[in-house]
Amino acid sequence: MNxxxxxxxxxxxxxxxxxxxxxxxxxxxxxLYGNQIQMAGTVKxxxxxxxxxxxxxxxxxxxxxxxxxxxxxxxxxxxxxxLLDTPGHADFSEDTYRTLTAVDAALMVIDAAKGxxxxxxxxxxVCRLRDTPILxxxxxxxxxxxxxxxxxxxxxxxxKIECAPVTWPIGMGKSFKGVYNLLRDTTVLYQSGQGHAIQxxxxxxxxxxxxxxxxxxxxxxxxxxxxxxxxxxxxxFDLERFLAGKLTPVxxxxxLGNFGVDHMLDGLVEWAPPPQPRAAxxxxxxxxxxxxTGFVFKIQANMDPKHRDRVAFxxxxxxxxxxxxxxxxCRTGKDMRIADALTFLAGERENVEEAFxxxxxxxxxxxTIQIGDTFTEGEALQFTGIPHFAPELFRRVVLRDxxxxxxxxxxxxxxxxxxxxxxxxxxxxxxxxxxxxxTLQFDVVAHRLKHEYGVECAYDVVNxxxxxxxxxxxxxxxxxxxxxxxxxxxIDGAGHLTYLAPTRVNLSLAEERHPEIxxxxxxxx
Ligand code: GDP
Numbered sequence: 001m002n003x004x005x006x007x008x009x010x011x012x013x014x015x016x017x018x019x020x021x022x023x024x025x026x027x028x029x030x031x032l033y034g035n036q037i038q039m040a041g042t043v044k045x046x047x048x049x050x051x052x053x054x055x056x057x058x059x060x061x062x063x064x065x066x067x068x069x070x071x072x073x074x075x076x077x078x079x080x081x082x083l084l085d086t087p088g089h090a091d092f093s094e095d096t097y098r099t100l101t102a103v104d105a106a107l108m109v110i111d112a113a114k115g116x117x118x119x120x121x122x123x124x125x126v127c128r129l130r131d132t133p134i135l136x137x138x139x140x141x142x143x144x145x146x147x148x149x150x151x152x153x154x155x156x157x158x159x160k161i162e163c164a165p166v167t168w169p170i171g172m173g174k175s176f177k178g179v180y181n182l183l184r185d186t187t188v189l190y191q192s193g194q195g196h197a198i199q200x201x202x203x204x205x206x207x208x209x210x211x212x213x214x215x216x217x218x219x220x221x222x223x224x225x226x227x228x229x230x231x232x233x234x235x236x237f238d239l240e241r242f243l244a245g246k247l248t249p250v251x252x253x254x255x256l257g258n259f260g261v262d263h264m265l266d267g268l269v270e271w272a273p274p275p276q277p278r279a280a281x282x283x284x285x286x287x288x289x290x291x292x293t294g295f296v297f298k299i300q301a302n303m304d305p306k307h308r309d310r311v312a313f314x315x316x317x318x319x320x321x322x323x324x325x326x327x328x329x330c331r332t333g334k335d336m337r338i339a340d341a342l343t344f345l346a347g348e349r350e351n352v353e354e355a356f357x358x359x360x361x362x363x364x365x366x367x368t369i370q371i372g373d374t375f376t377e378g379e380a381l382q383f384t385g386i387p388h389f390a391p392e393l394f395r396r397v398v399l400r401d402x403x404x405x406x407x408x409x410x411x412x413x414x415x416x417x418x419x420x421x422x423x424x425x426x427x428x429x430x431x432x433x434x435x436x437x438x439t440l441q442f443d444v445v446a447h448r449l450k451h452e453y454g455v456e457c458a459y460d461v462v463n464x465x466x467x468x469x470x471x472x473x474x475x476x477x478x479x480x481x482x483x484x485x486x487x488x489x490x491i492d493g494a495g496h497l498t499y500l501a502p503t504r505v506n507l508s509l510a511e512e513r514h515p516e517i518x519x520x521x522x523x524x525x
Contacts, residue, residue, distance in 0.1 A: 034074025
């Protein structure tokens with residue numbers, strides 16, 4: 001097939017939701033529809049008792065959380081869908097944010113009983129940075145939940161996005177009867193107890209069809225009345241507004257009962273955009289360009305404990321990967337021949353023969369690849385928009401065996417490069433300070449230092465409230481600042497000068513006193 005046709009078929013997306021809204025359950029159902037499953041890692045198996053491949057870390061099993069981001073590819077209708085899974089736990093949100101830079105669309109899952117929750121708000125903010133188109137699935141209609149119209153209002157109010165219901169639920173809880181599709185003027189009936197299979201679709205055409213009354217009884221009239229209200233109060237689906245990230249098509253259903261997920265999937269393949277153009281410092285790269293380009297958004301360690309390796313996940317931005325391709329790592333200028341990029345067919349490692357813009361491939365990484373690295377067929381390019389976030393939590397590392405300081409530095413520098421933590425070396429002493437967005441990151445780092453680098457460490461509290469990457473218009477100003485603020489400055493794992501503020505007030509004062517310095521809350525790689 002023509003590579004352009006392959007690229008046009010790609011739909012690359014991630015799910016954003018608050019924990020427990022149903023992301024895992026929906027992912028399982030999506031894979032059921034995709035039946036020919038290719039997965040990197042797999043869905044976490046905490047509740048189903050299934051031991052998924054991504055349970056590579058004991059800690060992960062113990063805590064029942066998915067530390068990793070995985071990639072699943074499956075064909076659906078005419079499309080090839082790439083679903084990038086994200087860690088559910090807020091402590092690993094940096095990973096999630098970066099994964100959102102690698103998708104062209106997102107699915108927002110809302111628990112119909114709970115409405116808009118805090119993590120969804122945060123993740124929506126991240127999607128907004130790139131105006132990512134968003135589809136919405138309102139889940140758990142098989143329970144007694146809030147009035148659907150109220151949930152839509154809340155989404156519009158809190159998340160500031162227009163809602164266009166594509167389906168509307170009929171009843172809820174024990175009386176959940178199905179959904180009416182506003183665009184197709186068709187009712188799809190729900191049958192409970194069919195959660196593990198693809199259900200035979202029972203459809204009734206037309207809202208005034210007496211068959212509808214026969215099937216759902218008095219709910220038919222309620223639906224007719226409700227729809228008048230809904231049509232008046234909500235927005236009509238508009239493809240352009242959706243693509244601009246201003247409007248979200250909304251679907252209702254129950255992931256557990258496997259109802260409605262397919263309606264959403266139909267919407268995704270029909271409306272979500274194919275691989276989008278991407279900004280590099282030098283120029284915009286279009287997905288249809290024949291030459292390969294891509295960037296690394298995630299590094300995952302120990303995908304397979306037996307192999308003890310790390311895999312760099314790369315989003316292909318243009319062109320085609322072919323086994324044996326020669327790629328230039330733009331940061332170092334080095335050429336590499338890549339014959340063993342990975343995909344993970346049904347949980348097994350597989351070498352991919354070819355992959356296209358929109359796809360994610362895994363590269364073996366022996367410590368030379370960093371998050372944010374751009375790869376091309378020779379052109380010097382650096383894709384932008386893959387951020388590091390200023391950490392909010394800090395610890396001083398206490399080494400149990402002082403003779404292991406060299407291993408500690410090596411380990412922490414590598415772990416920082418793959419985004420597991422951030423590390424800071426103060427100018428004024430030999431302390432080693434770790435920064436994280438969530439406390440679990442510290443546990444992961446201690447665990448990995450011990451098992452991968454043979455270094456045992458503990459943590460101490462440290463008087464740091466926040467960090468900012470500092471920049472100035474010229475070297476002279478930066479030097480002057482360096483001398484003045486010496487006691488608060490450190491070098492991060494990538495060699496950038498960073499201001500570690502003991503308090504927020506201290507930071508504000510420093511910002512006031514030094515208008516010539518930029519204090520950045522994020523650092524792009
Ligand atoms: P995640 O944390 O977002 O991945 O959520 P899970 O998929 O693990 O779901 C959280 C809980 O909600 C689990 O106990 C699921 O069985 C349950 N759940 C998910 N979808 C539904 C649904 O449609 N109806 C009901 N009643 N429960 C659901």
